[in-house]
Structures are given as C-alpha cells and as structure tokens.
Amino acid sequence: MGSTTSSHVDRMLIGIIPVLGLVLGLLVAPGSVSAQDLKLDPTKVKGPDACGECHKSSGSIWKLTRHAKTYKDMPRSKEAKAIAKAMGIKRIRAESDCLSCHFTSAEVNGKVSAIAGITCESCHGAGADWIKVHGDYGGENVTRDNEDPAHRAERLGKADAAGMIRPTRLYSVAANCYGCHTVPNERLVNEGGHPAGSRFELVSWSQGEVRHNVQYTKDNNGASAERKRMMYIVGKALDLEFGLRGVAKATQKANYAKAMAKRAKRAEKALQKIAEVIQTPEIDEMLSVAGAARLKLNNEAALNESADKVAAAAQKLSSEYDGSAFAAVDALIPGADKYKGKASE
Numbered sequence: 001m002g003s004t005t006s007s008h009v010d011r012m013l014i015g016i017i018p019v020l021g022l023v024l025g026l027l028v029a030p031g032s033v034s035a036q037d038l039k040l041d042p043t044k045v046k047g048p049d050a051c052g053e054c055h056k057s058s059g060s061i062w063k064l065t066r067h068a069k070t071y072k073d074m075p076r077s078k079e080a081k082a083i084a085k086a087m088g089i090k091r092i093r094a095e096s097d098c099l100s101c102h103f104t105s106a107e108v109n110g111k112v113s114a115i116a117g118i119t120c121e122s123c124h125g126a127g128a129d130w131i132k133v134h135g136d137y138g139g140e141n142v143t144r145d146n147e148d149p150a151h152r153a154e155r156l157g158k159a160d161a162a163g164m165i166r167p168t169r170l171y172s173v174a175a176n177c178y179g180c181h182t183v184p185n186e187r188l189v190n191e192g193g194h195p196a197g198s199r200f201e202l203v204s205w206s207q208g209e210v211r212h213n214v215q216y217t218k219d220n221n222g223a224s225a226e227r228k229r230m231m232y233i234v235g236k237a238l239d240l241e242f243g244l245r246g247v248a249k250a251t252q253k254a255n256y257a258k259a260m261a262k263r264a265k266r267a268e269k270a271l272q273k274i275a276e277v278i279q280t281p282e283i284d285e286m287l288s289v290a291g292a293a294r295l296k297l298n299n300e301a302a303l304n305e306s307a308d309k310v311a312a313a314a315q316k317l318s319s320e321y322d323g324s325a326f327a328a329v330d331a332l333i334p335g336a337d338k339y340k341g342k343a344s345e
Helices: 006-013 048-052 056-062 066-076 078-087 096-102 120-124 149-161 170-181 186-190 202-206 225-249 255-277 281-292 300-320 327-332
Strands: 104-108 111-116
Touching: 048 056, 048 120, 066 078, 066 096, 066 111, 078 096, 078 186, 096 170, 120 170, 170 202, 170 225, 170 300, 186 255, 202 225, 225 255, 225 281, 225 300, 225 327, 255 281, 255 327, 281 300
Parallel strands: none
Antiparallel strands: 104 111
16 A cells, blocks of 8 residues: 655645534633533543542652643643634633643532643543442452452443543543544644644653553553553554544644644554554554545545544454564564653652
8 A cells, every 4th residue: 555745645635625614622701611622521520639549659640740730831831822822712721722631620619620730530531420439349448459350340340331441441541642632623723823733652652751550560660562562553543543533624725634634644654564564454454444545625424434444443453452462563662762751660
C-alpha cells in the first residue's frame, strides 16, 4: 500500500467546497456549561481526593505532573491567554472549550465548576457509580491481597459495568488520551490558533512523568516489554482512527482538516512498518481501511464508518493479544530517551 506525502494530502483537500454547519465545541456563556460540553458527566465526578483516599502513592505522584499542575499553570500561560482571546473566552476555567480537556469539572452546589486539572477520572471514567464497588474487597479486614478470587471477579465485573475503565482495557484508556491530544475541535484550531494536536505517542508519553505504576510495583516500575508493544500498536491504531474522525468532522479547507489528514497518513505509515515485522488480521484490516479512505471534506459518513472499522479492529487486537509474540516491534518503540519527563521514584 503506497504512502501519501504531506503535499499530496494538501492537494486532496484543495478545491473541496466546505459543508456549512455547526462545529464541535461551540462556546457557551460563562457558568452555563452542561454535561454535553464535557468529556465527563460532572454530576458523576468524585474528584482526585476520592481516589487518593486509597491510592495515596498514585495521588502523590499525580500532583507532581503537568496533568495536575495545568489547573493553575494553564490559565496563566501566554499561549492560553492568546487562544482564549481569539476564541472570545474571558474565563479559561469557566468555558467549555478549555474545560473539556485541560480540567476536570464537577457539579458543586448545583453549578458545574472546574475542580482540578487532568485527573484519575479523566482516564478511568467518572467514578460516582463505581468507586465504592471498586474499593470493596469483601468485608472488614479484607484487602486486595487476601480477597476471595470469586469476589474479586464479581467486584471488577460490577465496576466495569458501572463505567470504570481499568488499565487492562488498554484501548479504552488510551482512547481518552487521544481524545484530547488530537485536539478534535475545528474552531479551536482554525480560529483560536490552538495547535492541531500534539505528536502524541502512547509509550513515550505514558512512561515519563505521568507513570503511576505503584498499584502493582511499589517502585513505580515502567511497563513490561509486552505491555509497551501493545501500547505502541494500539496507539498507532488510535492515531489513525482519530485522524479519520477529524477529517470527517472538518468543514473547511484549513489547518484543522490538513492536520487531521496528515495525522491519518502518518499513522498509516506507522502501521505499515508494524505490518512488515508482525502479521495479524487486525492490522491488515486497519491498513485495508486506511488505504481505501478518501481524506476529503464532505465525506463524513464514509470516514466515520472507516474510523469505526479501525476502532473495532484495534479493540479486538487489544483484547486478544498480550504482546508476547510481538518482540519484532521492539525496534520501532521509542526508547527511554524519548520519554516525556522523568518518572517519580
């Protein structure tokens, strides 16, 4: 399957008449943010302190990260102020275009307010329906270490059904990362001047300062080789999926549409390299979909259908493989020198 250069992507987008319509992330008046504007239902958010009651080490590590510090630092930055001005945002912690990704919001005294930066629930889901079930090991003096296996299976099943996204559900956890790091908001990019996503890569961005692997390893060890293989492959699949969805929702030939098209093509190239060293029907399916996708405006239904197929293949791959047979991928995975920040010890 041939690759497409950046200039070719640009040409594919030239001459396309944009679709008129609403764009994602329309501004709302300060103080009138609704659950529909946010990635998390604020009526079900418990906040980082609720998680930190039991996960003390993880909570302490989180407080040192940019995910936590964004609550205070982001509204003060020159870049954020410039984007807010361009978007007509007067209060960064009170309007939905910023709240959706940079903050965690909860309903406090009947009003939706930003209570923290990017928190546990940003990745693992709003906790009101599952946090008690998740922490109930089966009675007084029963801990995770001596919990009855049958009770554990029942507990985790109930927590999953109630909306908890555990680390074992790699695709679902990672999708929350890509849901923000790809900046799926056309107006924010085209009018606000916000970067059209980062060069987010799941292994290097999760093994640096945001690593909080202390639930199973007290020394906050990095992910296993098998886990990193799966993270790398699933991450490239998500990059492709979100690139396709970005072009699907684009309404004009501008920075956002071009960036999303380029993201999809970069992901396709990365998956092609993976396919050169390992073979799975899921990766073959993703590449087949990518090769047939028409990255142009006015193609929303077809591109979303393609993205759905990529998502289904990625979820299947994530659930059916453990990375043990994918050692050939190791040469493609970024090394520790590429990790974003230093992990806490």
